[in-house]
Amino acid sequence: MSKKKILTLVFVREAGKILLGFKKRGFGAGLWNGFGGKVEEGETILQGAKRELLEECGLKAHSLKSVGLINFEFESDPTILEVHIFQTSDFSGLVAESEEMRPRWYSEESIPFSQMWPDDRLWFPYMLKDRQFEGYFLFKGMDIILNHWLKEVNLLNS
Numbered sequence: 001m002s003k004k005k006i007l008t009l010v011f012v013r014e015a016g017k018i019l020l021g022f023k024k025r026g027f028g029a030g031l032w033n034g035f036g037g038k039v040e041e042g043e044t045i046l047q048g049a050k051r052e053l054l055e056e057c058g059l060k061a062h063s064l065k066s067v068g069l070i071n072f073e074f075e076s077d078p079t080i081l082e083v084h085i086f087q088t089s090d091f092s093g094l095v096a097e098s099e100e101m102r103p104r105w106y107s108e109e110s111i112p113f114s115q116m117w118p119d120d121r122l123w124f125p126y127m128l129k130d131r132q133f134e135g136y137f138l139f140k141g142m143d144i145i146l147n148h149w150l151k152e153v154n155l156l157n158s
């Protein structure tokens, strides 16, 4: 039987720029990504997303928009990662480095895809156009996508 882990991923966008974090440790270390992590017991997905954003980069999101939902599977691992992706331009606070992440603003025209998870370059175009999507990726190791699908959908908004 496969089990599921619910994770969040939040992108802060403002004036043609997007905030990414360089993951310093743990899963995906050495890659740029949005901010997020596991949803904890007793919290909603939205609460988990806001908590991780604050913990990892110091920003408080007042609202989040649903962007995408991706199920990731790794060959030889029965755990499915269900990642809920959000974006926001409605935030306050000052960007701060954390133990886990080194944040940096990037122009949306120069996103460092070669130093990101390989799935990102396939679904970022939906997010950058404010389109919502659903998808599935099967990985071999951390670098190879064996199988995937992506489709535009209407997700309920938070």
Ligand SMILES: CNc1ncnc2c1ncn2[C@@H]1O[C@H](COP(=O)(O)OP(=O)(O)OP(=O)(O)O)[C@@H](O)[C@H]1O
Pocket: 007, 008, 009, 010, 026, 027, 028, 033, 034, 035, 036, 037, 038, 039, 072, 081, 083, 084, 117, 119, 120, 139
């Ligand atoms: C496989 N392709 C992928 N492509 C893009 N993003 C991916 C991803 N796979 C996982 N992610 C994201 O990476 C973060 C991991 O978080 P992760 O460090 O495991 O969580 P958390 O901070 O709770 O961990 P600890 O507290 O250290 O256990 C989390 O945002 C999750 O959505």
